[in-house]
Amino acid sequence: MEKGKIVSIEERIPKLKKLRKRKTNQRLIFIISLFFLIVLAVVYFQSPLSKVKSIEVEGNKLTSKAGIIAQSGIGKGDSFWKISAKQAEKKLERDPKIHRAHVSLVFPNKLKISIEERQKLAYLAKGKKFYPVLNNGTVLKEAIDETPEQLPILYHFKAGDQLDHMMEALESLPGEIMNSISEIYYAPKKTDSLHIQLFMNDGFEVSATLKTFSEKMVYYPAIVSQLDPNVKGIIDLEVGSYFKAYHPEKKEMSEEPIIEP
Missing domain, CATH: 3.10.20.310 (membrane protein fhac)
Known part of the structure; x- marks a missing residue:
């Protein structure tokens, strides 16, 4: 029995030696690989790459x-x-x-x-120069001599609450209505410090207040569809909706209510 055990251990010795040699080789390969990686990292960080x-x-x-x-x-x-x-x-x-x-x-x-x-929504007129205005009310310093885009031109506005309010209102409008606006004038009244006057590309004029402008202006296409395109005038959106037709022969204007959609 003892002799059998001795033979069994002797047979296992070569296998143990091979296993130890394999582990030693693996450690050596790992150390060499790590060394080369460190060298490559140093070269990389020192190089233009x-x-x-x-x-x-x-x-x-x-x-x-x-x-x-x-x-x-x-x-x-x-x-x-x-x-x-x-x-x-x-x-x-x-x-x-x-x-x-x-x-x-x-x-x-x-x-x-x-x-x-930021989105460019309008141009602020100052003398003969036009300054782009962004949707957050920022007025860019780079002026141009003429407006290259179909965007509203603002008159009499100054950087501040009124301009911010105007930009917020314009941003909420559909694109087709934005494109139909030619000029917007800040024209405060004693009874309304936020009164504005718009001139449209189709020849109509709009009187409104910034308090309700964005709410009421969305109905502009429907309002215009009720009017005779050959009879121009003022669409009053301040209180309710009224149309005042121009009369060149007289200095007065006829007034009729408009039914909002």
Whole structure:
């Protein structure tokens, strides 16, 4: 019995040696692989591959690509792995022209900045210059000599509550009604500090108050459909809805109520 046990252990010794050798080889391979990975990492971080090589900007119309990159605080040559995308997004979103910003890292060394800008809703007239106005009431500093787009032109408005209220009202209107407005005048009265006067592209004039403008103006197409297109005048939306037709021969105007839809 003892002899059998001794033989059994001797037979197992070569297998144990092979197992130990295999484990030793595996450890050696792991150590060598780890060493090469560390060397590669050091080489990578010391090489131009770890620096921002290119920056792509999309979605910007109101601000130049160079302006967006400058606002992000990121530049070419910055360490790719030290960039904080969230911090760059916060910096960009401080700009009143930018609604949302998304910064993403594209391996190995590219950066992508996606911008969602505020909507341009109107132009503010100051003398012979026109300044774009965004949906949050921000008036851009870059003036143009003529309006290239079919957007309302605002007169006598100043940056502040009235302009903010006007932009909020315009933003809520359907596109077809927005496109039908040519000019809007801020014309406060003693009885209404929020009175406005609109001139439409179809030749009609609208008298309204910002208090109810967005609610009542949505009915403009239906109101106009009840009127003779050849008889122009003022559509009064301040209290109820009335139409006052112009009479060139007389200085007075006829008045008739309009049934709202």
